[in-house]
Amino acid sequence: MADFRHYRIGQVVPSSNVTMETEIPAILRARHDIEPERFTFHSSRMRMTRVTPEQLEAMDADSDRCALELSDAQVDVLGYACLVAIMSMGLGYHRASEKRLHRQMLDNGAPAPVVTSAGALVHGLKTLKASKVALVAPYMLPLTQTVVAYLEHEGIEVIDYEALEIPDNLEVAAHDPKLLPGIARRLDYTRADAVVLSACVQMPSLAAIEEAEQLLGRPVVSAAVCTAHQMLRALGLNAIAPGAGYLLSGAYADSPLPPFLAP
The missing domain is CATH 3.40.50.12500 (Rossmann fold)
Structure with a gap:
């Protein structure tokens, strides 16, 4: 029986998002034939049905709760899966969000790197x-x-x-x-x-x-695709996934993380 490394992927998603829990797993599972890992996927949801500034702001305020819930599951990496919620909160906000959510997890005794789709x-x-x-x-x-x-x-x-x-x-x-x-x-x-x-x-x-x-x-x-690439690098894995385009082709398998990404 093959000896696989197992990783828990946490995702903070809008309540109406039905894509991030299909595309991220599809990208990472495409690695099964080339890398010795297996992934499980765990989500917490923030309420949002219409992509308006008001709903995006209210939803982002709920992301702290989601990070805390996912830290209870001791996920290995956390992905914040709403690009425009981050970008609508102000220029450069992904850095503040990633650090804040990491702090939530750290305070709960289960720190993990945090990746936002915007960042x-x-x-x-x-x-x-x-x-x-x-x-x-x-x-x-x-x-x-x-x-x-x-x-x-x-x-x-x-x-x-x-x-x-x-x-x-x-x-x-x-x-x-x-x-x-x-x-x-x-x-x-x-x-x-x-x-x-x-x-x-x-x-x-x-x-x-x-x-x-x-x-x-x-x-x-x-x-x-960019979120999957940065998640893999945050886990210390080569960022390669068949069928996901040039960024995940292997040409950038060991590219460095941004300096502000929580360890």
């Missing part, structure tokens, strides 16, 4: 040395512009973007990922170093990442 997207793009990007987001235009401003504050120029303007979070999850490569192709991506196919962990895109890379001729990531 992971920033770090994933910087790992690719992508200073110019084009992106697709499901949000209403003002929230999409918030995402653009957040990335640009981090030194990443957004040269073009598409706001799909889907306000209901379950409708975001129902968006067909097969449509995303064609949507991305409409963008002015020729000057982009990379394309963000889904700047949202609720909008599914994993099935379209490698097709989009072939179509667009450059690295393509999503918030979920």
